Amino acid sequence: MEKHGFAQCLHDCKGPEMKDPAIEIHDLTMAYREKPVLWDIDLSIPKGSLCSVIGPNGAGKSTLLGCILGTYKPANGWIKIFDVPRDQSQELIGFVPQRESVDWDFPIQVLDVVMMGTYRSLGWFRWPGKAQRDWAMQCLDAVGMADFKSRQIGELSGGQQQRVFIARALAQDTKIILMDEPFAGVDAATEVTIREILIDLKKAQKTVVIVHHDLQTVEDFFDHVLLLNLRLVAAGPTATTFTRENLLRTYGGKLTLLDEAAEAVRRIRSGRSTGKRG
Amino acid sequence: MMQIFLDPAMFEILLVACLATVSCSMVGVHLTLRNRAMLGDAIAHGVVPGLVLGFIFTGSRDVAPMFIGAMVSALLLSFLAEWLRDRAEVDGGAALGVVFTTLFSLGIVLIEMFTREVDLDANCVLYGLIEFTHFQRIEIVGISLPRSLVSVSVALLINIIAMMLCWKEWKVCAFDPALARSMRLPVKALERSLLMLVALTAVSCFEAVGSILVVAMIAVPATIAGILCNQFGYMMIVSCIVGLLSAFFGTYSAVYIIDTNVPGMIAVTAGGFLFLAVFLAPSRGLLPVALRMITWRLRVAKEDLLADSLELSKKGNQFHAPAFFSISGLAHLQLVIFGQLRSGRPVGRGERIAKTLLRKRSLWQRFAADRLGLPSDHLESPAHRIEHHLDESLMELLEEGDESADRPAH
Numbered sequence: 285m286e287k288h289g290f291a292q293c294l295h296d297c298k299g300p301e302m303k304d305p306a307i308e309i310h311d312l313t314m315a316y317r318e319k320p321v322l323w324d325i326d327l328s329i330p331k332g333s334l335c336s337v338i339g340p341n342g343a344g345k346s347t348l349l350g351c352i353l354g355t356y357k358p359a360n361g362w363i364k365i366f367d368v369p370r371d372q373s374q375e376l377i378g379f380v381p382q383r384e385s386v387d388w389d390f391p392i393q394v395l396d397v398v399m400m401g402t403y404r405s406l407g408w409f410r411w412p413g414k415a416q417r418d419w420a421m422q423c424l425d426a427v428g429m430a431d432f433k434s435r436q437i438g439e440l441s442g443g444q445q446q447r448v449f450i451a452r453a454l455a456q457d458t459k460i461i462l463m464d465e466p467f468a469g470v471d472a473a474t475e476v477t478i479r480e481i482l483i484d485l486k487k488a489q490k491t492v493v494i495v496h497h498d499l500q501t502v503e504d505f506f507d508h509v510l511l512l513n514l515r516l517v518a519a520g521p522t523a524t525t526f527t528r529e530n531l532l533r534t535y536g537g538k539l540t541l542l543d544e545a546a547e548a549v550r551r552i553r554s555g556r557s558t559g560k561r562g
Numbered sequence: 563m564m565q566i567f568l569d570p571a572m573f574e575i576l577l578v579a580c581l582a583t584v585s586c587s588m589v590g591v592h593l594t595l596r597n598r599a600m601l602g603d604a605i606a607h608g609v610v611p612g613l614v615l616g617f618i619f620t621g622s623r624d625v626a627p628m629f630i631g632a633m634v635s636a637l638l639l640s641f642l643a644e645w646l647r648d649r650a651e652v653d654g655g656a657a658l659g660v661v662f663t664t665l666f667s668l669g670i671v672l673i674e675m676f677t678r679e680v681d682l683d684a685n686c687v688l689y690g691l692i693e694f695t696h697f698q699r700i701e702i703v704g705i706s707l708p709r710s711l712v713s714v715s716v717a718l719l720i721n722i723i724a725m726m727l728c729w730k731e732w733k734v735c736a737f738d739p740a741l742a743r744s745m746r747l748p749v750k751a752l753e754r755s756l757l758m759l760v761a762l763t764a765v766s767c768f769e770a771v772g773s774i775l776v777v778a779m780i781a782v783p784a785t786i787a788g789i790l791c792n793q794f795g796y797m798m799i800v801s802c803i804v805g806l807l808s809a810f811f812g813t814y815s816a817v818y819i820i821d822t823n824v825p826g827m828i829a830v831t832a833g834g835f836l837f838l839a840v841f842l843a844p845s846r847g848l849l850p851v852a853l854r855m856i857t858w859r860l861r862v863a864k865e866d867l868l869a870d871s872l873e874l875s876k877k878g879n880q881f882h883a884p885a886f887f888s889i890s891g892l893a894h895l896q897l898v899i900f901g902q903l904r905s906g907r908p909v910g911r912g913e914r915i916a917k918t919l920l921r922k923r924s925l926w927q928r929f930a931a932d933r934l935g936l937p938s939d940h941l942e943s944p945a946h947r948i949e950h951h952l953d954e955s956l957m958e959l960l961e962e963g964d965e966s967a968d969r970p971a972h
Contacts, residue, residue: 354744355740379741385740386738390595391788391793392733392792397737400741404745408731438792452741
């Protein structure tokens with residue numbers, strides 16, 4: 285793959301090659317309207333790893349998850365899931381959304397939320413039955429929320445809500461699970477529970493990708509890290525990648541070139557619209 | 563009240579009203595949960611040009627061409643509104659508002675231009691022709707049925723079937739579109755088919771009951787159900803029941819009590835139910851909440867009075883009754899009436915309450931001092947507040963803690 289000039293200088297960092305990764309991303313660029321939020325991302329996430337995505341606010345972490353999930357359509361590049369292009373892959377991906385993105389007033393009870401995880405395997409037009417209910421209960425039990433099954437979701441505390449959504453991801457029974465800041469604003473008990481679940485998931489050979497904020501716990505929780513700030517700063521095993529130098533590169537220096545490029549793109553857009561007006 | 567069931571003409575009106583409101587209430591639940599209750603309004607008005615064009619092209623008031631025209635304009639409406647929102651960066655609500663008013667006005671203009679001589683006019687679109695239900699009949703397999711009854715029954719049937727089939731799919735789309743997408747559900751197609759269902763419901767109820775009732779019945783019963791329920795399934799049922807009740811009482815009062823426009827009266831009745839729900843809903847209603855607050859404050863005042871009087875009488879001081887017109891005055895009155903407070907001293911049950919309360923207070927003060935390590939001037943007022951909230955199990959916990967804290971000291 286040959287690259288020239290500007291693209292080349294964005295491209296100086298490439299994840300290490302690995303054999304049959306769970307998720308492989310090649311040359312991914314994602315833009316909201318004309319404003320790019322992810323630049324030329326190349327990375328692989330190994331099968332069965334606990335992988336954290338780390339970076340400052342607005343680094344494009346959630347966008348990356350959205351691209352893997354298929355919520356956003358990338359402007360450029362491709363994503364492969366277990367070596368199959370994302371759009372053709374039948375492989376499903378479990379997802380635990382950011383807490384802010386959920387409508388907590390929705391009239392739905394805890395068990396119903398978890399049962400939603402079984403809808404796909406149930407197929408079109410069929411109603412969930414006892415088997416689905418039992419499986420959902422089992423998943424609720426795994427996160428220690430079985431006693432709350434008949435609560436309306438808005439009545440739960442933040443940590444409990446998070447656990448319910450993790451139970452839903454478990455109920456989906458997918459090989460890959462993405463979580464958007466599951467540790468944000470949860471109580472100590474929930475943190476312990478989520479931690480235990482992560483360990484269980486690792487044992488079960490699941491690939492878990494988590495957007496994470498707490499740099500203190502990265503080394504304890506995860507075996508793989510992606511450092512992200514609009515582009516990929518570094519990716520690899522925690523031991524070798526989660527270094528002071530890489531963190532400085534992620535959070536520290538401004539990416540002046542990228543900023544200017546984004547500004548140039550914006551200028552074109554606004555120039556066009558003022559031209560129309562005039 | 564039985565007379566409405568005995569007069570066949572009246573009964574048919576009632577039936578049409580009921581079936582139409584139930585269809586609207588069902589789609590209304592979905593729209594309300596998507597915070598798009600006003601989409602019903604938009605569609606009910608936006609389909610008018612389609613209806614008129616269907617009529618102009620065929621020159622007949624057959625169901626099919628008007629229906630197709632309406633569906634096309636509903637689709638056009640949603641495409642235009644989405645296009646304005648995504649491409650021209652207009653706010654979503656504003657985009658919808660602009661598009662549907664334009665389309666509706668276009669419909670009115672078309673009506674005035676082309677159909678002046680025939681029996682399609684703006685009034686019939688707004689208010690419907692429910693009063694004439696009995697006189698416009700068609701034959702189906704040899705049975706003479708009112709025309710509008712057939713169309714609203716078909717709409718209701720399609721609604722029920724669609725809701726049963728796509729129950730969980732639409733539910734996921736409403737609650738968590740991201741999850742739906744990650745499950746590879748065609749979210750856009752599902753949402754659009756829901757839109758078509760709304761259009762179908764609106765169009766088929768249009769002629770029978772008019773657009774005002776359609777708009778009201780999509781928004782109001784579902785909103786009431788949202789206040790009363792916290793489960794999707796119950797919400798659907800309650801919404802239908804509210805729709806039915808509004809239809810019944812609205813029709814009845816419009817025909818037999820105040821002799822007025824039936825659809826208008828149904829919508830007004832539903833509005834009345836909404837106010838009732840806002841005030842009386844057991845969990846969230848303004849009145850029950852206020853009542854619970856007053857009961858609680860009264861209880862606190864009674865407990866405080868009993869405890870105070872007990873402490874005063876121990877010290878041999880005189881207990882003074884509180885000012886009559888106040889919460890504690892009312893509490894005092896109640897205590898005296900129930901014989902729990904006699905001449906400034908708690909008696910019987912009152913005495914037990916006072917003693918328990920004092921015990922709770924001292925337990926909490928010790929807990930705060932020993933376990934939380936608060937200085938002595940921080941103990942008094944929190945204990946006074948929290949003592950009323952301590953129930954049996956918390957008491958036991960505190961007592962246990964108290965004993966275990968005491969043990970090493972002895």
